[in-house]
Amino acid sequence: MTPARLFLTGARDTLPLILAAIPFGIVYGALAMNNGLSEWATLAISLFVFAGSAQFIAVTLVASAAALPVILLTVFVVNLRHMLYAASLMPWVSGLPQRLRAQMAFWLTDETYAVVTNRIGQDPELKGLPWYYCGSGLAMYGNWVFCTWLGISLGQQIPNLTDWGLDVAMVVAFIGIVVPALQSRAQWACALCAGVCALLTHDWPHQSGLLFTALVAITIGVVLERRAASNTRETSYE
């Protein structure tokens, strides 16, 4: 595939998640303005930070008059899952120039990560992954900034925008990505364990339960995978 085609395919494969992100962007813009941020700051955060859930948490904390260090620490903790994402992408970027890696890092979101790992799962030998990745990333980014601007403009005209239950679109999109990826027993166990553990830790502060959950579920997955691998080795010796 040519780079341009890969770029467009990346954007196209992200389309369901872009649609899911539209209401989020609008709500963010409206919420930030409601919580006392200026128009330019609301838009600048989407332009320069580009981190959906961390942006929501930050503007919520701004409204509760939290101190700046508290807000920043929370943003950092909420973003730590992206460090796991980036670490898992390491084998695919080792030959790339740092500028391209930095661009990819800036566009690293739950959505683009989900779409890109899905693609890697289908075609591990794919050449030109950065093009695919950047197509997905730029589409998410452009949409996010535009929807923030829309939210700033519309904010005051839409009542109770935050009570509509808009995050359901994101949930069903993630389900559409995770479920087909579950093939081995270890993967199923990892997913089930993550679900249960996330519920048990849901009231931990600042999404720390999410990180704890990830560590527990990943450990379960690895242990079961190793056990399955050693079992097949034993049977093949017989």
Next chain:
Amino acid sequence: MNEALLIAGMALLTFGPRYLPLALAGRVRIPPLLEQALRFVPIAVLSAIIAQTTLVRNGEIDASPGNPYLLAAVAAGVTAYFSRQLFATVAVGLLVYAAARWLL
């Protein structure tokens, strides 16, 4: 609240964790065990986000059939399992959610 400081701080603390592992790729060798563990990251984190967003409503766990998120998630899960199509999954999930909100 100093908005410029807020934005600069958020930008730094968002970009940093995203970039650090990518910057180090190729310079540090990832041990095979860690590499195996990292392959479980998408399933682990996305499943955790799905479970929390579906079942935690207003800070409480709501696993009742009256929770429209749960109905949408189950419908989406079944669709995803059998069709393996992202668009179909999202469409069915949203339709079931809208129907549940309207009927319940």
